Structure formats: structure tokens, C-alpha cells
Amino acid sequence: MSSLNLSQTGGTLEQLDQRPEKSGKIELDPEGAEEGLAQLVLTVIELLRQLVERQALRRVDGGNLTEEEIEQLGVALMNLDVKMDELKEVFNLVDDDLNIDLGPLGNLL
Secondary structure (H helix, E strand, C coil), X not given: XXXXXXXXXXXXXXXXXXXXXXXXXXXXXXXXXXXXXXXHHHHHXXXXXXXXXXXXXXXXXXXXXXXXXXXXXXXXXXXXXXXXXXXXXXCCCCHHHHCCECHHHCECC
């Protein structure tokens, strides 16, 4: 195994220590990490909430639920919606903040 000789590469120690320019869109900001994490978690929860709501509507439309089950499902979905609004308020987020841009795929929600 050969060792790297700076004189052979024409470089200096300072040049080797330089980091390449950022190539991605992700910028880590320690002060904004909590908000970013909250945004990501709430986005995932909102996505799951919408999927559960759609599945619940399919089950209701399919006639597979009793009136009592439909009532319980409706109350549970309303409670989840209220909790999501509370969490968005705590983290200073609005609905548009949870709609992550997936580039060429479009928006998530």
C-alpha cells in the first residue's frame, strides 16, 4: 500500500482539509432542528390520518360497520383532527407546512 505524498499531488495540507461545497438541499441548523423534526413527524401523522380516514369512509360506504362503530369512528377521527390542530399550533405550523414538496413527484398531501 502506498502513502499519499503531497508533493506528488501538487497539493497542500490546507487544500486536503477543505470540505467540498454542499451539493444537496438539506441544511442542518441546530436551532431549527426541533421545528424541522416536528414538521416531519406531523407530516407523517397527517398522511396516516388521511389514509385512515379514507379507509374508514370505504368501510362505511361498504356497509361493514354498525351505527355504533360508525359513531365511534367519527368521534375518533374528529379527536385526532383536534389534536393535530393543537400540535400544529404548538410548533407554529400550518397545513401548508405539512405538504412536503417531493420534487418531480409533486406534493405529498
